[in-house]
Amino acid sequence: MRPTPWRSKMGVDGGNRGSALETEVDVVVLGSGAAGLAAAVVAAKSGAKVLLLEKADVFGGSTAISGGVVWIPCNALMSGVGISDSKEQARAYLGKVLGNKIRWDLVDAFLDNGPDMVDFMHAHTELRLIPREHAPDYYPDIEGASTGGRSLDPQIYDGRKLGKWFAKLKRPIPQFMVFGGMMVGRKEIDQLLGTFDSPKNFLATARLLALYARERVSYGRGARLLQGNSLAAQLLKSAIDAGVELWSDCRIDQIELVEGRAGRVTLNRQGQAQSVRARSGIVLAGGGAAADAAGMRAHLSWPDHHFSMAPQTNTGELQKLAVALGASIDDAVVDPVNYAPVSVFREGSREIRFPHLFLDRAKPGLIAVNARGRRFVDEATSYHNFVRAMIAQPDGAAVPAWLVCDAAFLRQYGMGLVRPGIGSRKRYLAAGYLRKGATIAELARSIGVPEEALTEEISRHNRFAAAGHDPDHGKGGNAYDLHQGDPRHSPNPCLGPINRAPFYAVAVYPGDIGSTRGLITDDQGRVLDRERRPIRGLYACGNEMNSPMAGTYPGAGITLGPALTFGYIVGRSLGLQTRSRETPKE
CATH class of the missing domain: 3.90.700.10 (Succinate dehydrogenase/fumarate reductase flavoprotein, catalytic domain)
Incomplete structure (x- = not known):
């Protein structure tokens, strides 16, 4: 059975002015970083009608300005660079690094589902990840550490594939670009610095600059995307291809319970009050609260001399709305950020x-x-x-x-x-x-x-x-x-x-580069109430959920790896719920 068409009192796209608009979908995702886009893509690929709401006027969240590295132990791509791994090794490593703050249910869910997430993305989406042959974990001398393969980089991506949506992709941090808009990685930096060292370097630099010059005329920036900007672009393209509806400039005012479950979001979109009904669930993926200086103050050692790199939109409003429904913030972390x-x-x-x-x-x-x-x-x-x-x-x-x-x-x-x-x-x-x-x-x-x-x-x-x-x-x-x-x-x-x-x-x-204090969830990404029972219909992933790494930093990509993985877990669960609800009973 096909999902029920969207319903709106004043139009399908919700773009009209006047009285409040109401839309009905299967899944509402709040936030467009790696976690939110992953949840949206997987749910849509599983048959759900998905609407993604982004607070900013562009998509990509903190992912788009990040290094883009994804940490996934035991992924199938490791064998291609001659590296073997096992869950037991990764489990031993994380057990030592996370110490007594570890939640084994979250760690096991991450280790069990991370490789499946990579396989799914490669088989069904635009996203391609490339294993780093040599990328030691951050505690290389601890039992279970790996010298490479667990950290994956997004492929270099042509932003022009996004078409008109390229203009809606959040730009990288200007400090990480050269010549006013060209992205460069470590390899490109070495090449540019050595431009006159050899004819080969000179020709490579000339080609790179010629390509950038053409792209800047058309797009105002380079379209050759690396790092987190590439990751966000590939996920955004995957969401578009999967039929996810994307709205920006959305201020979320309230999450409401409908028949005992989180089922409605009220919001303001570009000055228009709107309401969205979610038949299967609501996913919180707004990036956490690192930019909420007042809210983070009590948890930082030097709040008057602390400078967050998180987007200014990451101020924790979604966490506060969840707390109003009975959720709790996890303070059982080694470090709050x-x-x-x-x-x-x-x-x-x-x-x-x-x-x-x-x-x-x-x-x-x-x-x-x-x-x-x-x-x-x-x-x-x-x-x-x-x-x-x-x-x-x-x-x-x-x-x-x-x-x-x-x-x-x-x-x-x-x-x-x-x-x-x-x-x-x-x-x-x-x-x-x-x-x-x-x-x-x-x-x-x-x-x-x-x-x-x-x-x-x-x-x-x-x-x-x-x-x-x-x-x-x-x-x-x-x-x-x-x-x-x-x-x-x-x-x-x-x-x-x-x-x-x-x-x-x-x-x-x-x-x-982001907060670790988030909503307490279970291993399925379901937000728990103060008695540790799931709040029906409410999910969290990325920096909105309690850190699966317990506020530690074991290796390159340990924020984006769990973000993608729990987004995948949540999206898959909501897709299954949607199909189950629509299957006629005998």
Whole structure:
């Protein structure tokens, strides 16, 4: 039996003005990041009529501005790069990393369904994921860790396949693009920096720039999509192909119970009050509450010096609406957010934030120091652990912390917003974002740390760099560090001298790339009430649900992997419910 057609008092598309409009579908999905789009696509592919509502005026959520990596142990693609894995290995690893905060029902649901999700997406949607042959988990020395294969990248994607919808795809963070709108990955960065190293590099760069020039004329940006923008684009295209109806600019006002289950959403769309009835269920996938500064304040160590990279629309309204129906927020997490160190550039009333994920900290010739001018962390460690080390310093001595390098490092690798190469740095120096000193002592005075301590610390580090071993903090001492370093540098890809004047520094603060505190759910993504019973018809996935990783960060892609997987679980369940309801009883 076909789903009941949409019903509207004033038109199918809900675009008319006047009195409130009412629409009826099988599934309503709130949010258009990886989790929401996955749930919508799978439910639609399973026969449900799906309406997706997005708060912003563009689609893609935090996924579209992310690195796009998806962490799925035991996926079938691993064998293609010669890597084997098992659920037992992944389970052992997560058990050690998550510790006593672990919820095994969520972990097992993730491990059991993640590989199926990848298979489904490859068989039935536009999405294609490519395993990283070498991508060590973030705790490479723990039992069950993998050196590669679990982290998957979205394929490079042609945004022009979206047609008119390309203009509705959220753009990447400008800081991660070059020439005003061209996306580049690590491979492209190396190629661009080495343009004149060989005829091959020169021709490759010329082709890349020619393609970008044509696309910018037509679309105002490059259409060659990488990372999270590629992932969001492929999921968006899959939703369109599956017949999912997509509405943007939607402010959700209320979720109502209908006959004892979550069954109606009231909203305001572009100034028009509307109501949507959901016959099978409502999915909360709005990205969580990381951008709700007031709501997060009590859960952060340094709320006045914390800078979230989450979209400004991720303010937790959907969680609050669920709590009004009896749901609870999970506080049983190791950390309330997925941390990342963030530098902040201010120019007049303008503020630009930059997350220091992998481009600079692990490279040879950089150290991080606290207010005493002393190193306090393995600079190459994961972004999450780097901030944990900042917060752990007594008396806020590492808030902010200073990333310190020399002229050779800055030219070769860049630091934060300051790009590598020989371009002008006057703007960053004038704003105080980049600090400079002709000598180390002068730099120390510029950043307000003891001259003697910083001079001694850099001298000590330089000895470690020459020996290729860091006995103080172990930088470059494990597989993850080495993967993030510069393989062309020896004897240690993560350790290099700081000795070529002038010297530079950038301040970094605690920040995040998303929240981990979410609605308490079961292993099917059903939102639970305060007595841990499912609220009928109400589901959550992505950062709206309690973190399956319990607020830890085991590897690259551990937010998007569970987001896609639980979106898949929820979408499949709602599709089955829709088919069951429509099957005539004998």
